[in-house]
Amino acid sequence: MSQRVAVVTDSTASLPAELAAEHGVVVVPLQVIIGASAYDEGAPEATPELVAAALRAWTPVSTSRPSPELLLARYEELAAQGYEAVVSVHLSGEMSGTVESAQVAARRAPLPVAVVDSRQVGIATGYAALSAAAVAAAGGDVEAVAAAARDRAAASLSLFYVDTLEYLRRGGRIGAAAALFGGALAVKPLLQITDGKVGSLERVRTTGRALARLEDLAVQAAGEQRVEVSVAHLANPDRAADLAARLSERLGEQVVGEVAAGELGAVLGAHVGPGMIAVCVAPVP
Template sequence: MPRITVVTDSTASLPADVASARGIRVVPLQVVIGAASYDEGSAEATPAKVAEALRTWTPVSTSRPTPAAVLEAYQAAADAGADSIVSVHLSGEMSGTFESAQLAARDSPVPVLVVDSRQVGFATGVAALEAADVIDAGGTAQEAADAARRRATGATSLFYVDTLEYLRRGGRIGAAAAILGSALSVKPLLRIKDGRIESLEKVRTTSKALARLVDLAVEAAGDRRVSLGVAHLANPDRADALVAAVGQRLADNLEGRPVECAELGAVLGAHVGPGMVAVCVAPLL
């Protein structure tokens, strides 16, 4: 029976115990705070430290893992008995991580299928878990990779930010859009579309923005069975309110599954800034 291992990156935001239990290997991206570089998930690069650095205008940037770092994960999987790998990563439109995985796959001791989720955060995580589910059910590496792509493609990732400034600093939106948003004092709602961040709507108050996020999540779910994830950066109260609201509105779709809620990882947090809240609707296959 072939042994297939799933590899993903730290932006998938899989809890360490979940990744370990499912046999998923996680490659960290790097967070640069001031002049020091740290692995995402380390004690030096927590979401709280990133949020504080952003508030105090300490330079914060991020970088992809090198192909060599990804190759180390592939080698470790092979050494542990894997004879093939499914490698699921955040959108190649927003990070070079997918490219690093492709380059590493060329030198891997076992075959690797690299999947561009064209998503971030929770949606990438559920895609990696979907691949693991297929493998656990006896599926092939190709079937697992295909399922990961379908799960990610079907997901809707929506988020609210207090300001577009952090996205501008990281080059994820244009300076003109950020300046215009600040000048009009609008509260932007954004989404991931075709692997990129796209402006969705603009509202005037935070309360309206959060209410609209809930409405959009309900629209995205329709009558389908879904998993739901809520994320935030330094904003637990808003996140708790969002969990309660979407959980109530989509109780039938969830069929008893909890709304997952966690603080956003340091890498994604560096680009959206404190105050961000997000909801991801991921229909089950």
């Protein structure tokens, strides 16, 4: 007999509410703190525009993980709904304490909870959660559902361009990039998520060259595979739309659905700053 397994993720997974609901994925919010005000990500007040404006004005901006109590409440609700296990898929534990909160909550949960550290951020975590949900819907047990999330996340490539490393430096998320770039903040850095951390990829002198390089690297990553591709930005809609259009043209029928282009959520946006462009390429299992 198949297990009834629920899938939980967090708001940094960048899943639109209607898509998460369609696939039965439960989303738990992180918080963004702007000045003295705290907002749940996804709340009407916590807009990317508000975050971008605060960062430009040097208003203090920080983020906060969900508490173990909040995650435990979700796990308890799912148990009450008749689920027999949960797979909880979250952004990299190297960059957030969300995984740790989930692990603490899992130990107190009334049903088995497998916590998956996606070692990713943004929609790459979202794709992992959706793959997990597909296996759960097909009757997979908790081990198969968790494995689907891990495999999808590991196969995905997350690349991004930032106007400046200053915001990553402020938040302590710059990782290995600091060693390469040091104080050379005038360059246009290309970064990638490597083993759960922000890692340096290349440095480029102009924005145009940086975005052209992002495009080439995304096409290279896709190879001959069928892929899902997403472009995200913070306060840079025109360039994001242009990149999405070029990727759609170059990858053609390899892309499942459309190359999506949308604004990054408030929590991740707080750490990368205005002007950021990201692309995720996720091979389809």
